[in-house]
Structures are given as structure tokens and as C-alpha cells.
Amino acid sequence: MSIPTQITDETNSGGVFFVNFNQDCSSLSVGHRNGYKIYALQSLEGTSNGLECIHEHTGEEICIVERLFSSSLVAIVSLSAPRKLRVCHFKRGTEICTYSYSNTILAVKLNRSRLVVCLEESLYIHNIRDMKVLHTIRDTPPNQLGLCALTSSSDDCLLAYPGSSTIGEVQIFDTVNLQAKTMIxxxxxxxxxxxxxxxGANIATASEKGTVIRVFSVTDGTKLYEFRRGVKRCVSISSLTFSTDSQFLCCSSNTETVHIFRLEEPKDLPKQNTDEGGWMDYLSKAVSAGATYLPTQVTDVFTQGRAFAVAYLPVTGVRNVLAITTIQRVLRLLVASTDGNLYIYNLDTVEGGDLALVKTHRLNGTSQTPESEAQQQQNQNQQQHIITTPTGSDTTGGAVLSSYAGIVKGHPAGTMSGTDSDKLHEMAAAVDIPPKDGFRFDDEEEFPPVSQPFTF
Incomplete structure (x- = not known):
């Protein structure tokens, strides 16, 4: 997820700048004006005070916080130092290393093999086991949104980013062999x-128009699915997420609607006469028969898939991220929003349709059922939610930190935290000798070994 647009106090009293789920949707990271929090998602019933907060850091405004699976490793960027990346072991309260870059950090992606830092016109690929820079992709097309994606699986370890700033090309880069793979x-x-x-086998994409969602094979760029989000209006899509079982794809935008598409092979319609099939069947057959005589735009509308299910958010105009995952044997749609809430919906995999909001968790530790929040929502509706951007553009998540970005020549400089001998001894004591089969990042006691300063 890229850095959200600027948020006014009227928009969000919680001061949330960043929300994102970790790679396996077991936790939610929230960056806000007073620091950051990490919430556990194993039980969405939470506690009497809401979601279980497994870690909280206070003292500064955090605009990016990414957790590596269920480990204690987090990558952090603050508003006060938008060009500096800090990698920390949050359970021990230890800062492992810091890196400074030539421009504002727009996004950070990580898996068990690589950590990628996205700037507006370059990408830095680190080996997460020692945090050394393996490769730099320079002079990328201007990417003000910080759009990029890294496979959660480290087997292929692919990176995707825009290949053009004028059309919707997707560049697939192999971060293991450090070479471009496919342009889609x-x-x-x-x-x-x-x-x-x-x-990591498929990738979903959406353009600035926001009307069509496509899914491609990463191997050869073949288009596998095409879905129509809507035809009435163009929107700013901010989140595209596959379910953890890869059966569904969901998308959210600056509107109140979240669309969920089922990923299945198209089924042949049973042969039936016009009366049995109704006017839509007749129209579909007519379109198929006359496809060669109609404009492509017309035939596309009838051949694109439609949403299997739809969820309606109680707010509009705010940035959010999505997850579809099974928790306590129930498939849930989770919507974490920069309005300071986590919205929870049950997803019926048979019927689909309109999803019911079952619970709302305030990301400050409280929870509400739809009934208890009805009055509060009525009060909130009296105050219109507003998001502003530095350029007055849409709410697709532009580079809010561009005003902070200073241009510094040279390569990113990486250093260990602390320069005195006591700090070095503390860091050395926190790092074990790497086992032969590498570090297990699902073990919260382990993290990348850093035993000496890095200078570039």
C-alpha cells in the first residue's frame, strides 16, 4: 500500500496515516500521529476493549509500518524523517538498522527473502537477511502513488511496478535473479x-478510470479474467486484494462500495429458448451473434464479469485496504480504513449479494456492533468527511510526503542504530549465529542478522 493522501482532523479524529495487513492477514498495522499499533486478527471478537493490541509504539508520527508475517520485524517510516527507513525488532524494543534514501519513501514491501523500498523514480531491493542493497532499479517512470507489489511467497520473489506513467503497463521483475521478467x-x-x-502466479490490475479490473498470468502475461466494477462513474481504486485461498478478488475505491469478484472459469449457459432465458439471455445471444458488427466497447460490457458480492461502507472519500481471510472458520471481509475503523463483514460463498456489516472495531481499542454505532454514524454524517491532497487531486493515495522530500545526491546510506560500544554489544547480543537453513521469520525471536554498520 502506498502512503495515503493528507488527512484533515475533520476527516479522522484518530489521526490515522497508514493501515495495512501483513502478508498472511494475521495482524493489522496502523500508523498514526502518536506512533503505531499492531493488532492481532486471530479472533475478531477481540476483548471487552476491542481488538487485541499486541504492540504499541508512541512518540512520533508514523506514516509507514510494515510487519513481516508474524515475526517481530517491522519496517517503519516517520513523517519527521520521510527519507529514512528503520528496521526494528519490536518485541525487544531494538532498532536493527537504518537506511537513508535520496527522496521520500512512498512504500515498503517485504517477504522472507527481500525488502523493497519504493521512491518516486527508483526502487531499492535489499536482502532481508543482512539488509544489504542487492540491486537498484533507477529511472523508473514517475510513480507518485508509490505503486508496487511484492509476492508474499519468497520462492519466485517477484516485484511488480508501473512500466509507464502514461499507459497501464506492469513491469514484472525477478528479485532473485535481479532481472526484468515480463511487461504486461x-x-x-x-x-x-x-x-x-x-x-504469486497471478496479478490483478486497475487503471485510473477504475471501471475495469483485470487478472493476468505472471508467467506469460495472458489475461485470465476481466471484471467490470461499474459503468456509471469513474472512481479512484485504492486497494486490490486476493483472498487468502485465491478464490476471490476484492477492490475498494473512494466510494462507499467494496466489490468482490469470484475467480472461476466462465460456465457455458444451458441451451434455452428466448422465453425461458429472459430478455438478458436474448440480449447476450444477440451480442454474441453480432459481436463482429459492434464496437469493442459495447461487446466488452456484456462479456466482462460482474461482482459476486458487494459491501457498503458507512463512510466515503477515505482510503482503505482490504483482506478476505478465514477467521474462526468463517470467511470474512476486513476493511481497514484511515477513518480509524476496522469494518468486518461475513462473506457468503454461496449466495454472495449484499454483505452485512457485523462489527466495527475502532482502531483505538474499542468495538461496536452496527446497532450501537447507528447513532454515532448519524452524528458523523452531519460532518462531511473530507480528504485533501497537496495538488487538490483525487484520493488515490498520492505522495503526501512530497513536500517533505529533499534531494540528496548519492546512494542510500545504511547504519546500525547507535554508535557507542554499549549499543553495539546490545545489538550483537540480540543476534544469533544464522542456522544453516537460514532464519525462520515465522519465529518472533528471530530477525535479520546485522552485526556491523553498512556504508554506501
């Missing part, structure tokens, strides 16, 4: 969102 011509308009499937 996804849309005619510039990209607005993209996301890998859990296995």
Missing part, C-alpha cells in the same frame, strides 16, 4: 492499483 500491457490508462495472488 494491462490498460490504456495509467495504473491506479495492483496486487499479486498469494502464490
Amino acid at each position: 500491457p494491462a490498460h490504456d490508462s495509467p495504473l491506479a492499483a495492483l496486487g499479486f495472488s498469494p502464490s
